[in-house]
Each structure stands twice: as C-alpha cells, then as structure tokens.
Amino acid sequence: MPAFADPYLITLPKLGAPNIGYISVAEGPGLALPFAVQRVFWTYYTPESIVRGRHAHHRTEQVLVAVAGRITVVTETAAGALKTFRLEDPHVGLYVPPRMWHTMQYSHSAVQLVLASLPYDEADYIRDYDQFRALGRPG
Template structure:
C-alpha cells in the first residue's frame, strides 16, 4: 500500500498588490504533489449543506477556496480529526486517499479541486461505516 502525506495546507505564491490585484500560480509537480488528471469546481452551495461525506481508495486532491470560505474536516483511519478553514485563494488543502472529508461553504464560496485521477465511482467510499471498516487498523 502506498504511503501518503496527512492532510496539510499548501501555500501557493501570491503575486501582486492591493491596487492591481493578485495572481497565484503553480506548474505541474511544483506544489501539487501529484499529476492533475481532473479539475472541477463547486459553487452556489447553500450554507446549511454539508458536502463530501466520503473518502477515496486512490484519489488525491487539493481543495482551494477560490472565493468565500470553506470549512473542511478530515478524519484518518487512526481517528485523527483535523479542521481546516480555507478562505484565502492562494492556500490549498491536500487531502490524501483514505481520508474521510466533509466540506461546508459560505454562500459565496467557489471551491476549485485538483484531483489525481479521472472520476471513477468505484473509487468512492460513500458511507462512514465502510470507511471505518475498510481502513481499520489490522490487529
């Protein structure tokens, strides 16, 4: 089984100044720790909705709040839970495979996601009980 980093923040360069605005950029393999195979974004998510509620067998992701605020909770198989607040568009969150994650959005939030593999339904672990069972430490 491959070893992956724990969830962690990635700071992208923030170039510019208040009077003209900013740009953040990365090139393949500079800051994103995998080859990007899929890019998607979510928006207009009501604040009362919690999205995610799944883990992946193989997919690595970097989540970015391109606008607004996103609160991300991650849980690893060993029970480690972390809370991340994304609200700066030059900061991303690396989410490894095997990490249960949920996201809650401010009304204006736009989430940009870089993923390591194309969409495959079989890669998703959709119930918390399956997540705990599949990734439970072996005795």
C-alpha cells in the same frame, strides 16, 4: 494498506500587488502541487446548511482551494483522527490524501476549486462511513 500523508495546507504563489491584483499558479508535481492534475472541478452556490463530501478516495489525491468565500473542511483518518481546516484565502489549498474522509461546509458566497490527481472513477470512492472506518482496523 499503504500509509498516506496527513492533510496539510499548501501556499500557492501569490504574484501581483494590491494596486493591480493577484494571480496564483498551481503547478505540479513537485512545484506547488504534490501530483500532476488530471481533473479539475468546482462547487458554488452551496447553501450554508449543506455538508458536502462525506466520502474518501482509495487512490485519488486532491487539493481544495476556496477561490471565493470560506470553506470549513474536516478530515478524518480511518483510525478516527480529526483535523479541521478553514480555507478562505485563494492562494492557500488543502492537500487531501487518499483514504482520508472529508466533509466541507461553505459560506454562501464560497466557490471551491478542486484539483485531483485522477479522472473521475466511481469505483475510487468510499461512500460508506462504516466501510471507511473498517480500513483503520488491524487484520
């Protein structure tokens, strides 16, 4: 099994000023993003009591951005290492590498933008938690 990076925060450029507003730009690979974007989607109007995600990907890398509101993201390696991130600034994204279980919980007004390295492929998803944890066991 190849080793993947840990999740980490990415600060995107924030261009502008309070009196005119701001624009942030996500370009990649090697500029602001660690990969070329092949899929973009967003989630919104998610009730605060709902936990989304609950999966990992075999190959897809993602950057999650709270373009509005607050999103709490919990990541977990197959070995069980947990990290919690609070996204609430529209020029900060969270890099989620392959084989990283992740869950998201949203404030009512949250809008999450997801930039993904690959197009949608159901076969890329690991939706069974026990199967995911088995990836971290030797042999």
